[in-house]
Amino acid sequence: MKPTLQAVADAVGVSRSTVSNAYARPDQLSATLRQRILDTAKAIGYPGPNPTARSLRRGFVGAIGVLFTPRLSYAFTDPFAVRFLAGVSEAAERHGTSLLLVPLPSGDTDARRAIENAAVDGFCVYCVGDETWALDAIRDRGLPFVTTASQLDAGPDLRYVGIDERAAAREIATHVAGLGHRRVALLGDTVVPDAPVGELRLATVDEVPQPTTRGRLGGFADAFAEVGVPWPELTVLNAAANTRPAAAAAVAGLRDRPDPPTAVLACSDVLALGVLDALAAPEHTGHPPVSVTGFDDIAEAAAAGLTTVRQPAEEKGRIAADLLLDPPADPAAGHVLLPTELVVRTSTGPAPRS
Known part of the structure; x- marks a missing residue:
């Protein structure tokens, strides 16, 4: 049978609380008695x-949870996620706390259970799709949280740090439209849950549940609507995941269409790099160039000459953790919009003439 605290108390001839003090409140015991208790326990x-039980009893665990997609490996392989978590870790170190990575399994019941069972003092919600249910589950636990999906109509209980996704996407799409492109494809990953790879038929952008993807696709659409290309004339493509191979698979056959797109606007740099991989294949030699844009400005974007939107990944992570661990007294100060910057490189150019 596993030894217990009571067994130590009986062996030493003291109370359970005295043994507990030897671990939790050593200043309450003489050095000799404490050492005798520890030696007996050993x-x-x-x-x-x-x-964990001791932390929960005192109401403080000393860890914050980071919620994200179902794949734990995403935290270590996605370039933007790595930089974001570096910023979260830096702030956590300053506050003397730890991180618990909490991937959310597929299925509402299992995902909710992951939130309910996580031994943390609060949550940073990062890249979880339609996060309404996750925020409700955290509220049910009575724990603080911060989200990285910008909430322009956020209530006083909601802390967030993000960017104006729609405005940033509109800026890069305006750049592409200004180069004369009118036949364009918009590429996102898991645009709609369980959607097939390739082209999607969506009546409006509001059908996209994930707030970040919805904001970016909406910004792209806004810019092209201004030059006479309405939503129904845009090609919306779905990739199975935010990876280069998935993006390449999503755009396969795009150039075989009678009127192929002259530009592809991707919702992330990783997807855009996958498009560039596909366009570099030998079968595309001799075809007119296709302009490609990304979003985030990860390190690989500069090397590939990718036109993209730059946003501060590490700063976003640092601010998110600070808002969670040291919340401002003024609720309005818990709503943080970070700046973005359009970075034009060689992956975009004038639309080819018909």
């Missing part, structure tokens, strides 16, 4: 109080 194989 001799009978008692490892000490469960740290």
Whole structure:
């Protein structure tokens, strides 16, 4: 049978609270008695109080949870996520707390259970799709949270740090439209849950549940509507994941159409780089150039000459953790919109003549 705190108390001839103080409040005991308790515990194989249970009893765990997509590997392989988590970690170190990465499994019940069972003091909500249910689950636990999806109509209980996704996307699309492009494709990943790879038929951008993707696609559409290209004339493409191979698969056959797009606007740099990979294939040699844009300005974007939107990944992570661990007294100060910058490189150029 596993040794217990009571077994140590019986062996030493003291109360349970005295043994507990030896671990949690050593200043309450003499050095000699405390050492005798610890030596006895070691001799009978008692490892000490469960740290998680002790933390929960005192109402403080010493860790914040970061919620994101179902794949744990995403936190270590996605370039923007790596930079964002570096910023979160930097702030957590300053506050003397730890991080718990909480990937959300598919299925509402399992995902909600992951939130309910996480031993944390609060949550940073990052890249979880339609996050309404996740925020409701956190509220049910009575824990603080911060989200990275910009909430322009946020209430006083909601803290966020993000960018104006729609405005930033509109700026880069305006650049592409200004180069004369009118036949364009918009590329996102998991645009609609369980959607097939390739072209999607969406009546409006409001059918996209994920707020970040909806904002970016909406901004692209706004810019082209201004030059006479309405939403129904835009090609919306779905990739199975935010990876280069998935993006390449999503644009396969795009150039075989009677009137192929002259530009592809992707919702992330990773997707855009996958499009460039596909366009570099030998079968595309001799075709007119296709302009490609991304979003985020990850390190690989500059090397590829990718036109993109720059946003401060590390700063977003630092501010998110600071808002969670040291919330401002003024609720309005918990609503942070970060600046973005259009970065024009060689992946975009004038639309080819018909």
